[in-house]
Amino acid sequence: MPLNEPTTTSRAVQFESFGGPERLRLREVAVPQAGPGQIRVRVAAAGLNPMDWFMTSDPETAARFGLRLPCGFGTDYAGTVDQVGAGVEGFAVGDRVFGGVLSRAVADHVLVDVAGTIAAGGEAYHTPDGVDDRTAATLTIAGCTAAAAVAVVKPGPGDTVLIGGAGGGVGVFAVQLARRAGARVIGTGSAASAEALRALGAEPVTYGEGLVERVRALAPEGVTAALDLHGTDTVHAARALGVPDHRITTIATQIDGITPANGANGTSALGEIATLIAEGHLRVPIAATFPVDQIRPAVELQAARHVHGKVVIDL
Template identity: 70%
Template sequence: MHKQRENRIGAQLGRAARLESFGGPEKLKVWNVPAPQAGPGEIRIRVVAAGLNPMDWVMTSDAETAARFGLSLPCGYGTDYAGVVDQVGEGVAGYSVGDRVFGTALSRSLADYILMSADGDIASGVAHHTPEGVEDRTAATLAIAGSTAAAALAKLDLGPGDTVLIGGAGGGVGVFAVQLARLSGARVVGTGSAASAGYLSSLGATPVTYGDGLAERIRALDGALPTAALDLHGTDTVDVARELGVPNDRICTIAAAVPGVHAANGAEAGPEALQDIAHYVAEGELRVPIAKTFPLVQVRAAVELQAARHVRGKIVVDL
């Protein structure tokens, strides 16, 4: 744990990853900034770990994209976090100093201290209580990817009689989608590279290599053809699912809009979705592979690795 820092007049300082101009990881710097103070209706969280997601670098890549998310300069970075409540503002109920929490803080989670409205949501920022048995690094990976997977699978309404084709099953959202689909009783066929076959199998999916000829490879698998499909990267899986006879109302995307099929995002997840996911983790029914961890001072390297999209599992920054 880092030592608390103070400036010469005694004001508390904390570190924060910030962008003074929008762009790639090279624009990120770690600054010492005044620590925010919890006002009425707010809690302050000392962040312990922050998980990275593709949306973090996408929405800060240029000024036009950032504006669509309501971001302006100077801008923080990162959304998923886990930490400990260390200040509770006037009028707040349900949180106490020392409570372990996890959730979202849009483009500001990579900081020693963040403020959160006690009645926020996944879009504005939210703090869920971290169950016993869930370590902070794992808790810091749950919010965005877990909510997105839960929202998408809710559109498909899977059950024990289903076989779901998940395109991009080895990515950050795929880790959750595969396991949540299996927990619903469905069989999962997951696409990935040839090298990811063992990894996908370990999550509970039947692996199949993506690319040309995917429909034929799926037909050659033992077991029923897909009855539902989830495309986590674009539209290729949508096209293959349609070719295999999956109806439009049982296909969902998260990264592209396709006429006639469902689209989902994490903000649509029910309020209980993240608590259920955290419970599954605590009970050992769902695991989140942590591919690599970095200290905050190496945030650029962490973002570069995550943005390359070749990592199996999640990347976490320790604070």
């Protein structure tokens, strides 16, 4: 049974046509009902990621991800189970959960197949005590991607890791995971992000022309691994600094000789990441929160790629 009195309508952010934030609409929709093998989650918060607006930026890209109109928006969610379908084990009404549902998270209610994947049916994990819903809503895509990127280069004590885009949504996890593995971390960002990067445990260096020289000045003994979390500039800098290709990874592009990180390989780390947050060993900077009716400015802020941390929608 639902936690609250049943309602017949619910809010969901949707596209009627694919494009930029100006195409997003907050709609009244029918409340979905959990079928066999499904749970229904009353969403409290949804975290934004670059993939959200990239996937829905035009019809051709949307088709590559299997998205059709009318289409929802957002993937990371956190909230409370309020309905359980037949045959579901491990989840009960009232459980706090977080996870990912491809391009439909920014809604009052989402259905999740408990045996599904983010791309097919969704995923749900129990939210540990000590982790609030806003924080839990930032974990799935960024946490999985960061864990996968760190796993590619396998940092450890004695390593100096260069992380490009260290202050972004994935970067804030990657910096801390690399530091927990014992590595020294040099993180690229704007001059304004320097203090935020230091707070995460990284030594800041400004990106742009002259990056190689600035990194050499910080680490004259050399750099041993690199994560490019934005484009290709960090890859080129790492190669110029003598980092071998097998210890370089990317998340936003593919380069011959470089192993890209696959976030699907990082899902096993989500429980550990959530536990580290609950125990105070890992922190998630939340750059801004917006009510759901302010979805457009929230997406515009996140898409500008200048925020230090995560952007979250409250529902």
